Amino acid sequence: MTASIPFLLMRGGTSRGPFFRREDLPPDLNELSNTLIRVIGAGHPLCIDGVGGSASVQCKVAVLSASSEPDVDVDYLFAQVGTVERKVDYGPTCGNMLAAVGPAAVELGLVAPKNRMVVRAVNTGARIATEFQMEHGIPVYAGDAQIDGVPGKGAPVRLMFCDTVGSKTGALFPTGHRTDSIDGLRCTCIDVAVPVLILRAADVGLSGKEGPSELDARVDVMRRVEAVRVEAGARMGLGDVTESVLPKVALLSEPEVEGAIARVQYLTPTQCHPTLAVTGAQAVASSLVIPGTIAPPHRFVTGKQSVNLQHPGGSMTVLVEVEGDAAAPLVRSVGVMRTARKIASGYVFT
Numbered sequence: 001m002t003a004s005i006p007f008l009l010m011r012g013g014t015s016r017g018p019f020f021r022r023e024d025l026p027p028d029l030n031e032l033s034n035t036l037i038r039v040i041g042a043g044h045p046l047c048i049d050g051v052g053g054s055a056s057v058q059c060k061v062a063v064l065s066a067s068s069e070p071d072v073d074v075d076y077l078f079a080q081v082g083t084v085e086r087k088v089d090y091g092p093t094c095g096n097m098l099a100a101v102g103p104a105a106v107e108l109g110l111v112a113p114k115n116r117m118v119v120r121a122v123n124t125g126a127r128i129a130t131e132f133q134m135e136h137g138i139p140v141y142a143g144d145a146q147i148d149g150v151p152g153k154g155a156p157v158r159l160m161f162c163d164t165v166g167s168k169t170g171a172l173f174p175t176g177h178r179t180d181s182i183d184g185l186r187c188t189c190i191d192v193a194v195p196v197l198i199l200r201a202a203d204v205g206l207s208g209k210e211g212p213s214e215l216d217a218r219v220d221v222m223r224r225v226e227a228v229r230v231e232a233g234a235r236m237g238l239g240d241v242t243e244s245v246l247p248k249v250a251l252l253s254e255p256e257v258e259g260a261i262a263r264v265q266y267l268t269p270t271q272c273h274p275t276l277a278v279t280g281a282q283a284v285a286s287s288l289v290i291p292g293t294i295a296p297p298h299r300f301v302t303g304k305q306s307v308n309l310q311h312p313g314g315s316m317t318v319l320v321e322v323e324g325d326a327a328a329p330l331v332r333s334v335g336v337m338r339t340a341r342k343i344a345s346g347y348v349f350t
Helices: 029-040 101-107 212-216 219-235 278-289
Strands: 004-012 015-021 060-066 074-081 116-121 127-131 156-162 180-182 185-192 194-200 248-253 262-267 303-311 314-324 329-349
Touching (some): 004 029, 074 101, 101 127, 185 219, 185 278, 219 248, 278 303, 278 329
Parallel strands (some): 015 060
Antiparallel strands (some): 060 074, 116 127
8 A cells, every 4th residue: 555654855965865754654663664665766776766866875864753862852863775775774874964854853843943953863872963044943955055065055054973982883993903904904993973994095906086986887996895894894893794884984095185184985885975974074084183093194183173085076074073192082073064955845655
């Protein structure tokens, strides 16, 4: 029987997908997954039978509910739906989609209209303070802020992530080392917002200048990186990650953009991200301000630091706050600026 479900189609940062109220979806997780697969149209490279697309950034879903947690406004459950594969992964969260969570919560009537709120990422337990623009109780999407990877301009959405260290593994460096060697490759395994395996692009035969489609076509490189990722997942305590999108992979190379510290090719992990995931950016930026990782050598500085990362679609600036000392660093918070836009509202049919 066909079901109709109220939804918003929104862009958050450089990602896009439907936003739902949790109460409008099946309570059972398996049934929820089957519903989201039908909504997105997973099982076809173009997701032709749903509202998804050909890239992972177009096959994301946000499920929102008013939070019962103290000092939290909204609970945000993220679902990464497959394209060709009919599956749903609730392991990671998505920082780009998070940019639209505050406005969507107001639009969906989950919270009283306000432009500042605290969001709990259900997938990881992290809490994120979000601030966005409103006028007469309605979210504002038009503005002068611009982010690389999205045409035009929009109203700024400021996100400050806390409690993101050890999101899935419980440790900043889950292998116990800042640098590891896997299959002859030096790497860093770090967990800030999301577990990430960091490699040097040159070590896997890349220049770092390859665009997403060019890198996706390098089957030899992708196979080798995947083998290293699976081993890294085991060492990080994630078990067999063959069927999981975690850990993600970041390939570092020398930047060409003035002011950037590194260039990043981010794998999700079967495709190269067209820009850079907000969660992945937090992990990479943190690795760049902590000595002993495979990132370029630098002087450890406590306090807040701006880290500019070049990616295939431009660049992203991440504000990292670090406490402690070089021997025992503590990543206190990580902040980014994104934009969001409401694309459509109505009912989706399954």
